[in-house]
Amino acid sequence: MFFESPGSLLWLALGVPIIIFYILKIRLRRLPVSTVMFWTQVLEEQNPRSIWQRLRHLVSLLLQLAMLALLAFAVADPYFFWEARSARRIVIVIDNSASMNATDVKPTRLAEAKRQAEQWIAGMRHRDEFALVAAGTQPQVIVGFTSRQKTVSSAVQSLATTDGPSQVADAVALARRLLGERQDGKQQEVVVFSDGRFSGVEELSSALAPLSGGREPPGTTDAAATSPISNATSQAPVKLQIIGTRAANVGITQFQVRRSLVDPLGYEILAEVTNASDQPVECRFEVDLNDEPIDVVPLKLDAGGKWSQVFEKTSALGGHLLATLKHDDALAADNTASAVLPRREIQPVLLVTSGNLFLQKVFEVNPLVKLTVVAEAPATVPAGTVVVYHRVAPDKLPAGQVFVIDPANATDLFAIGEQIANPIVTKQDKDSPLMSHVRMDNVLMPEARSLTPTLPEQTLILAEAVTKEPLFFAVNRPEGRVLVLTVNLDKGDLPLRTAFPITVANALHWFAGNKQDLRESLAAGSLATISSSDFAHPAKSASLLLKSPAGELKTLPAIERMTIGPLDHCGVWSIIEDPGSADLGKAIAPKTSDKTPTDEPLLEIACNLASATESDVRPPEELLANSTTASPVLAGLGSRPVWFWLLLTGLVLTTLEWVMYQRRVIS
Amino acid sequence: MLFDGDFLKKLEYLSLISRRVFRGSILAQRRTKQMGGGIEFADHREYTPGDDFRHLDWNVYARHGDLLLKRFQEEEDLHVYFLIDCSRSMGFGNPPKFDLARQVTAALAYIALSNLDRIGIIAYSQEIIADFPLTRGKDRILSLLRFLEKLEPQGTDTNLGRIVNSFALRPQRRGLAVVISDLFDPNGYERGLDLLRHRTYEPHLVQIHDPAEARPQMLGEIELVDAETDSVRKVTITERALREYRKVFDNFQAGVAGYGKKYGLGCTQTTNEVDFEDLILRMMRTAGAVS
Numbered sequence: 001m002f003f004e005s006p007g008s009l010l011w012l013a014l015g016v017p018i019i020i021f022y023i024l025k026i027r028l029r030r031l032p033v034s035t036v037m038f039w040t041q042v043l044e045e046q047n048p049r050s051i052w053q054r055l056r057h058l059v060s061l062l063l064q065l066a067m068l069a070l071l072a073f074a075v076a077d078p079y080f081f082w083e084a085r086s087a088r089r090i091v092i093v094i095d096n097s098a099s100m101n102a103t104d105v106k107p108t109r110l111a112e113a114k115r116q117a118e119q120w121i122a123g124m125r126h127r128d129e130f131a132l133v134a135a136g137t138q139p140q141v142i143v144g145f146t147s148r149q150k151t152v153s154s155a156v157q158s159l160a161t162t163d164g165p166s167q168v169a170d171a172v173a174l175a176r177r178l179l180g181e182r183q184d185g186k187q188q189e190v191v192v193f194s195d196g197r198f199s200g201v202e203e204l205s206s207a208l209a210p211l212s213g214g215r216e217p218p219g220t221t222d223a224a225a226t227s228p229i230s231n232a233t234s235q236a237p238v239k240l241q242i243i244g245t246r247a248a249n250v251g252i253t254q255f256q257v258r259r260s261l262v263d264p265l266g267y268e269i270l271a272e273v274t275n276a277s278d279q280p281v282e283c284r285f286e287v288d289l290n291d292e293p294i295d296v297v298p299l300k301l302d303a304g305g306k307w308s309q310v311f312e313k314t315s316a317l318g319g320h321l322l323a324t325l326k327h328d329d330a331l332a333a334d335n336t337a338s339a340v341l342p343r344r345e346i347q348p349v350l351l352v353t354s355g356n357l358f359l360q361k362v363f364e365v366n367p368l369v370k371l372t373v374v375a376e377a378p379a380t381v382p383a384g385t386v387v388v389y390h391r392v393a394p395d396k397l398p399a400g401q402v403f404v405i406d407p408a409n410a411t412d413l414f415a416i417g418e419q420i421a422n423p424i425v426t427k428q429d430k431d432s433p434l435m436s437h438v439r440m441d442n443v444l445m446p447e448a449r450s451l452t453p454t455l456p457e458q459t460l461i462l463a464e465a466v467t468k469e470p471l472f473f474a475v476n477r478p479e480g481r482v483l484v485l486t487v488n489l490d491k492g493d494l495p496l497r498t499a500f501p502i503t504v505a506n507a508l509h510w511f512a513g514n515k516q517d518l519r520e521s522l523a524a525g526s527l528a529t530i531s532s533s534d535f536a537h538p539a540k541s542a543s544l545l546l547k548s549p550a551g552e553l554k555t556l557p558a559i560e561r562m563t564i565g566p567l568d569h570c571g572v573w574s575i576i577e578d579p580g581s582a583d584l585g586k587a588i589a590p591k592t593s594d595k596t597p598t599d600e601p602l603l604e605i606a607c608n609l610a611s612a613t614e615s616d617v618r619p620p621e622e623l624l625a626n627s628t629t630a631s632p633v634l635a636g637l638g639s640r641p642v643w644f645w646l647l648l649t650g651l652v653l654t655t656l657e658w659v660m661y662q663r664r665v666i667s
Numbered sequence: 668m669l670f671d672g673d674f675l676k677k678l679e680y681l682s683l684i685s686r687r688v689f690r691g692s693i694l695a696q697r698r699t700k701q702m703g704g705g706i707e708f709a710d711h712r713e714y715t716p717g718d719d720f721r722h723l724d725w726n727v728y729a730r731h732g733d734l735l736l737k738r739f740q741e742e743e744d745l746h747v748y749f750l751i752d753c754s755r756s757m758g759f760g761n762p763p764k765f766d767l768a769r770q771v772t773a774a775l776a777y778i779a780l781s782n783l784d785r786i787g788i789i790a791y792s793q794e795i796i797a798d799f800p801l802t803r804g805k806d807r808i809l810s811l812l813r814f815l816e817k818l819e820p821q822g823t824d825t826n827l828g829r830i831v832n833s834f835a836l837r838p839q840r841r842g843l844a845v846v847i848s849d850l851f852d853p854n855g856y857e858r859g860l861d862l863l864r865h866r867t868y869e870p871h872l873v874q875i876h877d878p879a880e881a882r883p884q885m886l887g888e889i890e891l892v893d894a895e896t897d898s899v900r901k902v903t904i905t906e907r908a909l910r911e912y913r914k915v916f917d918n919f920q921a922g923v924a925g926y927g928k929k930y931g932l933g934c935t936q937t938t939n940e941v942d943f944e945d946l947i948l949r950m951m952r953t954a955g956a957v958s
Contacts, residue, residue, distance in 0.1 A: 029889050030889075034756040035851040036893045038919065039912065042908055042911040042915055
């Protein structure tokens with residue numbers, strides 16, 4: 001027998017004072033009585049127990065010493081060699097992805113997985129160590145290795161549902177890395193509770209073998225260590241517990257919206273519905289914008305069939321697009337999908353020009369532009385107005401958004417040089433949104449002027465000639481954005497090219513910032529990178545809150561650029577200002593869902609399941625064939641640690657001593 | 668001081684009460700079993716030659732023609748012996764039982780002396796340790812009180828039987844023997860009382876005990892020290908043992924009362940917490956001397 005903490009045996013030294021006290025106790029309290037004749041008579045009646053009465057003090061001492069010894073040994077945590085050798089280290093992997101929310105197993109697959117995991121945990125033996133890994137959205141170690149049954153059990157119960165994708169393969173790899181960290185001779189294994197709807201299931205299923213004997217539950221299948229999925233530090237076997245049935249499900253597997261390429265007010269919706277069942281189904285697909293139906297499509301889908309369609313719609317107001325699939329099936333999360341359509345704002349443009357028809361018309365044709373044409377620049381410009389200087393630009397460009405075209409004179413942002421006879425664009429910034437869908441390499445630009453930016457560190461060259469002279473550049477100054485295009489519109493062929501209106505549209509879009517950008521709907525479980533320029537309006541608070549579709553709030557740092565997520569629930573996520581932190585430096589208010597932010601959201605992001613893998617909730621047939629519903633063998637009383645029995649014996653002895661004391665003193 | 672002026676006043680009060688009502692009850696002026704020159708008619712017997720003609724019942728002879736002689740109860744002054752237990756067990760209690768025993772002895776003796784009876788006191792423990800000889804007359808009360816006051820609990824082994832044996836061998840007249848004791852006699856109190864009865868004494872018991880003896884409260888591991896023998900007994904006193912003890916003690920008390928009842932003896936059982944005058948009055952009431 002070995003001891004986990006042999007130093008605790010020093011507690012045995014307490015036996016010395018117990019013996020001393022026992023010896024001291026022999027000197028009893030003396031009490032004079034008028035006669036002992038009655039006591040003699042009383043005690044004579046108890047003569048049959050006299051031997052016991054003579055011994056009971058000694059027995060009491062022995063009991064007390066035994067109790068001390070048992071407690072000391074219990075604290076020392078003894079264990080047998082065979083006990084240490086048969087100990088197990090098990091990682092329980094529970095798939096809490098979207099498909100585990102299916103209700104074909106009541107109440108849900110995840111609840112059933114938890115129940116079965118609890119059975120495994122109930123079979124936990126002394127010196128066994130369990131860990132818990134969640135396999136939904138992102139593999140995550142919920143609880144590291146612990147031998148405390150209650151800890152693992154409560155972690156299992158607290159495992160939350162997600163609408164994210166299943167990451168069982170990564171979770172198994174993570175579990176094996178966990179197991180691989182320690183090698184102390186314990187049996188190691190990974191037990192996966194999943195519906196089998198994850199990537200890599202084919203690799204896993206190809207390595208599955210039925211279990212035989214042992215303590216493992218018959219409903220578990222074993223993946224050999226040679227499986228590609230076991231490409232991790234540890235070679236621990238994987239056991240897969242299949243949860244679920246081959247239930248039918250129809251889901252929205254695509255729902256995206258984008259701006260129309262031809263209509264500035266228009267938008268296009270791409271919707272796809274997949275029938276992940278073995279039977280044809282009939283259902284109805286509805287699209288609402290701000291709770292107003294904009295389209296309804298009755299669907300007839302064959303078994304395993306798909307339907308997709310692009311809807312072209314128009315709206316300047318924007319709002320929330322909600323697609324609903326009217327069909328009662330196993331998984332509810334994929335029966336709705338949402339998207340956020342930002343409002344289209346009218347942009348005021350002040351064109352200062354002596355006259356250029358192309359330039360004027362390119363703005364006029366844009367329905368989102370409110371154009372004002374003047375010959376001379378006014379003294380003040382309304383805030384938010386894009387000022388377009390053609391040829392003549394003031395020496396100091398005004399604050400705000402400024403577009404300078406074919407400048408004839410120098411300004412505070414650039415110096416002007418000699419004419420460039422026939423410059424050819426040899427390099428353009430393809431990554432800039434200003435050059436999106438624009439090609440200038442074959443555009444003639446006679447009489448362009450050589451420009452030298454005065455703020456090179458804030459200047460982005462969008463197009464430059466072969467002589468490295470900038471022809472089109474942007475300056476991102478604090479007072480406002482500036483674009484400079486040195487092209488003679490009267491002599492060049494740029495106005496005749498499609499690049500011209502696209503460049504102007506890109507410029508207007510750039511000036512407007514990202515406010516009107518249509519952010520695509522994300523797949524549930526994704527991360528999103530946002531910056532403050534994406535916000536609908538500047539944030540006033542020192543801190544921000546991320547509001548989930550369910551209304552839960554999470555504090556975000558108020559920094560320029562951040563990554564949020566994983567956004568693991570379907571619906572519209574919002575970034576709002578923290579009403580409890582209006583001033584910089586003020587303490588962040590506690591996160592409570594009853595908080596009612598006063599302003600409209602700074603940013604909204606739609607998340608949809610949109611995953612054919614998750615919508616198909618049917619477990620692979622070969623896995624189902626190997627699965628049974630038998631329960632794992634529970635650990636019996638014999639699985640308790642030695643210290644438990646020692647403590648129990650000590651408790652019994654304490655009770656015995658207590659009874660003896662009661663009989664001795666109080667009867 | 669055990670016997671002070673107040674005590675004497677109380678004795679006088681008790682003697683006044685007893686003088687009016689005590690006749691023929693407990694003490695003094697008692698009818699003896701001897702027939703003779705008394706005035707109270709007892710019964711008839713047939714005339715035999717030589718009898719005193721004055722005692723013939725002429726009325727009966729006139730009616731029936733039978734010669735019957737009238738017999739009368741002879742009255743005599745009573746001899747009262749007080750056997751007071753001076754064993755160390757009598758020093759137990761608060762106040763000690765011995766104090767009450769001496770007060771009761773003094774009170775009864777005063778009443779007897781007031782009724783012109785003769786009294787004697789025998790103090791005993793394992794043997795007779797002091798003797799107040801037979802005396803008569805109220806003027807002897809002070810010496811009696813001095814005698815009682817000098818007594819102290821002593822002795823190691825109470826044995827009433829042995830005491831009575833030596834007491835009864837004395838050449839003295841028979842009379843009332845008042846035994847004042849706790850009767851905690853390891854050899855049994857019955858033998859002594861039986862001897863008294865057999866020697867034609869009329870025993871009267873005054874048994875005194877302390878409430879702590881009747882209902883002890885101690886619990887646990889205890890060394891019990893016998894007040895008389897100084898013997899030590901290690902006992903573990905439990906609630907159950909206490910219950911047993913109370914049962915045994917109650918049985919003992921009931922045995923004493925039963926003994927008195929069985930043989931028609933006067934028996935007074937009391938605790939040491941009562942006042943002696945209350946006890947005397949109670950004895951009188953029990954005897955029907957006062958209402």
